[in-house]
Amino acid sequence: MRLALPNLRSWLRMTAPALAFFAVTAGLCQHLAAAEKITVTPATAELDQPEASLQLLVSQPTADKRIIDLTRVAKYRSEDEKIARVDELGLITPVTDGQTNVIVEHPDGTTKVPVTIKGIKDPTHLSFPRDIIPILTKATCNMGGCHGKAEGQNGFKLTVFGFDPKADHDAITKEGRGRRISLASPEHSLLLRKALANEPHGGGQRFEEGSIRHRRLARWISEGATYGSEEAPTLVRIEVEPTEQVLHAKGTQQLRVWAIDSDGSRRCVTTEAEYESNAGVIAGVDGRGFVQASELAGEAAILARYLGQVTVCRITIPQPGVTFTRPPENNFIDRLAWDKLQRLGIEPSEMCDDATFLRRAFLDVIGVLPTAAEAKAFLADPAPNKRSLLVDRLLDRPEYADYWTMRFSDLLRVDQSKITPQGAVAITRWLQRQFVENRPYDQFVRELITAKGNVKAEGPAAFYKALDTPEIAARNVSQVFLGIRLECAQCHHHPSDRWGQEDYFAMAGMFSGVSRKKTPDGGEAIVPIVAKDLKHPRTNEFVQARPLGVTPKPRKAPEPEPVPEPVVVKGKARPAPKPKKGFVPDTAVNEAADPRVELVDWMTAPDNQYFSTMMANRLWAHYFGRGLVEPIDDLRITNPASNEPLLLELSKHLRDCKYDLKAFTRTLLNSRLYQLATTTTPSNATDEQNFSHAAHKALPAEVLLDAIGQATGTPEVFNGWPEGHRAVQIWDNKLPSYFFRIFGRPVRATVCECERSNEPSISQALHLMNSPEIMTKIRNRSGNAATVAKQPLSAADTLDQLYLTVLARYPKPGEKEQLLPILVESPDEGPARREACEDIVWVLLNSKEFLFNH
Known part of the structure; x- marks a missing residue:
């Protein structure tokens, strides 16, 4: 029997949702057939605040140890909506005290989730730092583009990301003559009316009327807009589920974020957390933690942030339909690289030819082209190990030291207008000597960090001429040698890392003993003096100088100064003379008292992963065209490496080599991965992060x-320079050159x-x-x-x-x-x-x- 066209269209409109459901389910059948039982988590739900919420996750383990997310395939309903509600995305919200069940319908049948609601009729009072700051952050009110910028916005200023809750509480409740809130009529508070766009607001509507954020903010005002008890539980960390997931092209995954408080309690903050993908072209994420994979193979890190705490979920999208044949392995680099490519279903390119390798190695290692004679000889050489022999010869050439002297002069800010031409020459010669002698990297850095003496003498002392203050020294040293970007923490807690203002000024205090003194010849010398703790700009309290992340050491109370004995003159006792006004005692200290020694001991310690990882990543980026971590000097949990096992092994290898940079370079260049061609295959043409083919640099x-x-x-x-000097050897960074500029x-x-x-x-x-x-x-x-x-x-x-x-x-x-x-x-x-x-x-x-x- 045929349906008339209008009837057919009507039938399709009515059945479209059901057809979509079965289409998705059918697409999963091949996985579900070999899968285990579908699970719904958590098995039970308990909500204890009127504005609390809990995200359900529906998942299906498969025989190949993957997890299929069915959260948005399943259907949800509450047995008693007068007690609890559940939306179509699996988010449970409370209505009143009591117990009920949420029924979850999925391809495997149904699952009943018992739900307990309490604390609705008599809720505990809200805490401003714990409950209100997340609302302001989620609504972007305290971001740098709104009220969080330095000068605020339209007379209303908040601290960035709520790093100073007390200041924010004062700004909302006390500033502007208290006009931002109305305790008598919370719903008429300017804070609420602007956020709901009921009053003209440059930022537009920040949340919807009746939403969880609206109701919580209104309740806080009705409770008196108090700051909250100092004894209330504080946030310790957050966790994301799942921590890693493998998705197929166009696959999806709902995330759930838990906040763990100091009293051990756990609460779902999925709707309150912020989310960000480090590779949106591979996998994007929305404001509710819903991840959508693209058609590109690769990995993405999904950052979840809540109240200054951060965590990451790793999303992997393999290339479908690729039969991976493992190429030969020259060393551990190849093994770990092939492991990653195999997991992603990306084939590596073929090996480059001899001519390509010759030119690549010359330019990468010594920064010069091979001559025609060198090229002809290498191409005619039948030796099977000629590539390894070439690497050894290049590392022994003097141009190697010239090239890496230039690279490190850039990093150490050898600016002749800042450190004087004599200082630039002095540190350039010192740097070159380090690379000529192949001095171990940890020893080289130790001498640099603890530098002292005349800045014009050959040595690293001029390094501190470019670092005017302890704060600048802390930032530069942390970024160059540890891969830690501290600049954000100068004003507020780092939005994507663990470092706060206290860490910043504690690290800066390690350089507070660096003093600059004039020398008899009119020059300048770096002299270590007694270091001093720096003041926290917000609390105005002294922060004990210490390396990053190190627990402050208990200090002994200073011993009272001895009372000087009276002076006896002609039989009469007189008080001891006071020091002359303007007298400055000798504050020079020995090396043991220089906190920079403690700092470099901590930096180069075997258990400090930052130091070796940073240098390993920097060298990798130079030779492979991009770092395993990008940007290369931004190491943090929320910016994971594209191949973490490989980076960890490289870091260990650098330590095992005793920081011998030439030995480490040999390992990199002798790997098959370094010798791949730039030509691509159908499966790796779009790969830009897994080194399946060589990059154009x-x-x-x-x-x-x-x-x-x-x-x-x-x-x-x-x-002004003698003929024969190459551009790489020019230490003068201010040399006028149109070529250099463009x-x-x-x-x-x-x-x-x-x-x-x-x-x-x-x-x-x-x-x-x-x-x-x-x-x-x-x-x-x-x-x-x-x-x-x-x-x-x-x-x-x-x-x-x-x-x-x-x-x-x-x-x-x-x-x-x-x-x-x-x-x-x-x-x-x-x-x-x-x-x-x-x-x-x-x-x-x-x-x-x-x-x-x-």
């Missing part, structure tokens, strides 16, 4: 300028890697194509193009020589087909052949292959 400005000089045979001559050489104003800009631009392209400086190098009479043109070579050999010189490889058949006619049509010698060679060099210099390391 823009050459640093200094390396690129040196490469142009080498490729053209016309090195750059720098004003290609992103850092000015060394910060310690962030991001200061070096490697982003391509139109200015760069136009400069390389049209600048007279580049054309002069190419057309130089003694340059490579002219020299090759004069040699009695065939057209094919001439083209080979140009390619070996510029790109360190032989031309491909297609390239020969296009370029050989240009050389064949030219006379063997003379202007035409030379012009043809110059044109070819110009083309190669402007190719992506030359401008990027790949």
Whole structure:
């Protein structure tokens, strides 16, 4: 029997919800068939506040140890809605005291969840820091873009993320002549009316009328808008469920967040927590903790934040339909990388060819191109271990020390206008010596952190010339050597990490004993003096100086100063003379009393994961194009590594190597992972975080300028510097250079890697194509193009020589087909052949292959 079209449309509209339910269920059938019993958690529910809520999770374990989330597939109903309600997403809310059941219908049948409601008729009083601050944070009232910014908004100022609840309570209840709340008529409070958009409000509506947030805020005002008892339980930590999950493309997962208080009680804060994904293109999350996976394979970390506490759920989306064949393994790096790629269903690319590896290793390790002779010899070498031998030779070359001296000069802010030219020369020479001698990294850092003496003498003392205050020193040292960004904690609790203001000023106190004194020659010296505890700017109390996360040590009360004995003059006792006004006692301290020694002991201790992990990640980022953690100097639980087992093993390996940076580099470069090609496969074409193929890395400005000089045979001559100095060796960061400016050489104003800009631009392209400086190098009479043109070579050999010189490889058949006619049509010698060679060099210099390391 056929249905008429209008009837068919009507039937589809009525049955669409049911069809959708069965479609989802049918899509899960293949998993459910081999799955265990569906579970609903928690098995029982108890809510003890009028505005409390509890999120149910419905899940199905499978035979392959995955968990399928059915929370939004299941149907929910309350047996008695006069006691408790449950919405279509599984969120239970109380109505009145009593007991009832929530019935959960799912593909496996039904599950009954007993629900107990209490504390509705006679609720406990709300606490401002525990119950109201989360509302302000969830509604973004105390964010930097609203009332949390430094100057506040329209006369109303809150502390960022509610880090100072007492100040926020005063701002709401006392400032503005108390006009923001109305104890007599809570619903007419300006605070509520603006949040509901019943009054004009620049921030618009922040929550809906009758919502949990609205009712809780109104109840708090009706209770007298008190701060709350100091003895009330405080938040200890939060937990998220699940902590990790594997989803297929377009899969979903509902999260649940628990708050654990100091009295051991647990409460669901799923609707009150904030959520953020570190890879939204892979998996996004909404305000209720609902995660939606995309079609891209990879991993995302979902951050959950509540009252200054943070935790993370790891979401993995594997590539479907990929048969993974494990490639050979050269070392532990390959094993852990293949493990990750296998779990994601992403195939690694093939190995790069010898020419690619040769150029990649040269540029990465020493920052120069291989010569044509070196390229020809390496490509002809039949030795099976020639790549490992090449790495060993590169690490022993003097250019290695030059290159890494430049890199660390950027990190240590060797700015000649800040630390003086003499100071810049002194610390540059010291840095170079560290890399020439391959000094262990922990010893190198120890000498740097505890530096003292004349800033003009060869040594690291000039480091403290760039660090004007203990606060700046704490921030820079933490970021460069520990991967901890402390700057946020100067004003408020870090929104995504554990550090607060007390940690910030405790760490800064470790540098409060660094003093700068004038020397007889008019210079300056770094002298350690007695360190002092710094004041907390909010409490105005002294914070004991200590490394990050270290428990303060109990201090002995200072012994009373001895009373000076009276002076006897001519038989009469007189009081001891007082110190002359302006007298300053000698405050120099020995090394044992310098708190920087304690700091560096803590930093380099075997159980301090930050120190070795930071350096391992920094070196990894240099050689692989991106860090296992990005940004590379932002290590925290809410910014997890793309391959955590690999980063942990690399950190351990660096410690096992006794911080030998050359030995660690050998391990990286001898791995098969480092030697992968940039060409992609269908399964890894969109992968940007798991190193399934090599990355294209823009050459640093200094390396690129040196490469142009080498490729053209016309090195750059720098004003005021002897000929032969490469750009990498120039310590003067203020040297005027248009090339340096447009290609992103850092000015060394910060310690962030991001200061070096490697982003391509139109200015760069136009400069390389049209600048007279580049054309002069190419057309130089003694340059490579002219020299090759004069040699009695065939057209094919001439083209080979140009390619070996510029790109360190032989031309491909297609390239020969296009370029050989240009050389064949030219006379063997003379202007035409030379012009043809110059044109070819110009083309190669402007190719992506030359401008990027790949």
